[in-house]
Amino acid sequence: MxxxxxxxxxxxxxxxxxxxxxxxxxxxxxxxxxxxxxxxxxxxxxxxxxxxxLAVDDLGEDAAAQTIAESMTFRGIEVRPAATGRVNLHAKAPGIFTVDAAVIDAINAIDPAITIATLAQHAPVEKGQMVATVKIIPFAVSSALVDAATKICAAGEIFAVNAYRPVRVGVIQTVLPGIKPSVLDKTLRVTEARLARTGGRLTAERRTPHEIAQVAEATASLARDNDMVVIFGASAMSDFADVIPAAIEKAGGAVIRAGMPVDPGNLLVLGTLDGKRIIGAPGCARSPKENGFDWVLDRLIAGLDVTARDIAAMGVGGLLMEIPTRPQPREPLPAKSQLKVGIVL
Structure with missing residues (x-):
C-alpha cells in the first residue's frame, strides 16, 4: 500500500x-x-x-479485520460486522472471560498494522459486553500478514466466555457469643444477592457453634444436596489447623488452599468434598464489595477449576480497595486500642 x-x-x-x-x-x-x-x-x-x-495483494481494513476475527476459535462469543477497520466481539451470555495471552501476544507481534485487544484474564462479563476487538491500523494490510495472523488463530481456542451455571449453594454460619443475629441475617442477604448476579441459588442455611465437629457434620449434610457449600466463620481463620479447614478434613474432604494473596480476602479457605467445592469465606465476604471471595466464587460458578496454584497467582492485582467495615487492619493499632478489639468480621 x-x-x-x-x-x-x-x-x-x-x-x-x-x-x-x-x-x-x-x-x-x-x-x-x-x-x-x-x-x-x-x-x-x-x-x-x-x-x-492498495497493492494487488492488499486487503482493505474491513476485509482484513473480518478475516482475522472469523478465523479465531472461541466459545460463548459472537462476531459483529466490520466497520472502520474494526471488528468487535461480544459475550453471548454472562460469565467469566478467559484468554490465551500467548496467542494474542503472537498476533500483535506480527506487525503494528494488526492489533487485537481483549479484557483481562478471568474478567466477569455481562451478556452483550464487548470482550475483544480486532483493529487494522492503516486502510489496508498485506494479505501475507493477514495469512500469518489466521495461521496463529488456527492453533486452537483463543478466548471464551465461560457462562455462569445455575448452581445450588448451601451456607453455614458459625456462632460465638457476641455475634448478633442481625449480622448473620445480613450476611445471608448479601450472599443471596451475590449468587443472584451469577444465576446461583442459595438453597439452605445452617447455623452451628464454632466447633470442628458440628461444622463438619453440617458441611457433609449440605454437600449431599448442593453443588457448593460456603462457610462463614464467626471467627476468621488464624491457623491452617483452625476450625474451618479442620472441619473440611473431618467431614472427609481435603483442603486445596488456606489463605490467598488478595486483600480483602486473605483468609479464604478452599476445599473439596465428594467432588463438591467447599469455601471458607473470609470475613470481608459479608460485605457486597468486591473481594477475593468473588474471584474464586465466580470462577467456580462458571465451571472453571480453581487450584492452589491459581490462587497463588492472584497476588498481582490482588490489592483491592479497603472495605469500610474493617477497622483498618492494614495499619498497626495503638497499644490501648489492641486491648479493646474483639472479633473482626
Missing part, C-alpha cells in the same frame, strides 16, 4: 485519507473513489487528494 498525495487523474480506486468536499458532495474519510467520484472532484477544481493506494 502506498500512502500520500496523489494526482486526481490517478485517484480512481484510492482510499481517501481525509474527508473531502466537491460542491455539495462530501466524501468521507476511508471512502474508495470511483471514476464518477474522480470526475466530480476534478470538476470542483481539486487537483490532488491524500489517499491510500
Amino acid at each position: 502506498k500512502f500520500g498525495p496523489i494526482p486526481i487523474e490517478t485517484a480512481e480506486g484510492a482510499v481517501l485519507a481525509h474527508s473531502t468536499t466537491a460542491g455539495e458532495r462530501r466524501f468521507r474519510k476511508a471512502h474508495r473513489l470511483s471514476a464518477e467520484d474522480v470526475a466530480l472532484l476534478r470538476a470542483a477544481g481539486i487537483s490532488e487528494v491524500v489517499a491510500a493506494v
Whole structure:
C-alpha cells in the first residue's frame, strides 16, 4: 500500500485519507473513489487528494479485520460486522472471560498494522459486553500478514466466555457469643444477592457453634444436596489447623488452599468434598464489595477449576480497595486500642 498525495487523474480506486468536499458532495474519510467520484472532484477544481493506494495483494481494513476475527476459535462469543477497520466481539451470555495471552501476544507481534485487544484474564462479563476487538491500523494490510495472523488463530481456542451455571449453594454460619443475629441475617442477604448476579441459588442455611465437629457434620449434610457449600466463620481463620479447614478434613474432604494473596480476602479457605467445592469465606465476604471471595466464587460458578496454584497467582492485582467495615487492619493499632478489639468480621 502506498500512502500520500496523489494526482486526481490517478485517484480512481484510492482510499481517501481525509474527508473531502466537491460542491455539495462530501466524501468521507476511508471512502474508495470511483471514476464518477474522480470526475466530480476534478470538476470542483481539486487537483490532488491524500489517499491510500492498495497493492494487488492488499486487503482493505474491513476485509482484513473480518478475516482475522472469523478465523479465531472461541466459545460463548459472537462476531459483529466490520466497520472502520474494526471488528468487535461480544459475550453471548454472562460469565467469566478467559484468554490465551500467548496467542494474542503472537498476533500483535506480527506487525503494528494488526492489533487485537481483549479484557483481562478471568474478567466477569455481562451478556452483550464487548470482550475483544480486532483493529487494522492503516486502510489496508498485506494479505501475507493477514495469512500469518489466521495461521496463529488456527492453533486452537483463543478466548471464551465461560457462562455462569445455575448452581445450588448451601451456607453455614458459625456462632460465638457476641455475634448478633442481625449480622448473620445480613450476611445471608448479601450472599443471596451475590449468587443472584451469577444465576446461583442459595438453597439452605445452617447455623452451628464454632466447633470442628458440628461444622463438619453440617458441611457433609449440605454437600449431599448442593453443588457448593460456603462457610462463614464467626471467627476468621488464624491457623491452617483452625476450625474451618479442620472441619473440611473431618467431614472427609481435603483442603486445596488456606489463605490467598488478595486483600480483602486473605483468609479464604478452599476445599473439596465428594467432588463438591467447599469455601471458607473470609470475613470481608459479608460485605457486597468486591473481594477475593468473588474471584474464586465466580470462577467456580462458571465451571472453571480453581487450584492452589491459581490462587497463588492472584497476588498481582490482588490489592483491592479497603472495605469500610474493617477497622483498618492494614495499619498497626495503638497499644490501648489492641486491648479493646474483639472479633473482626
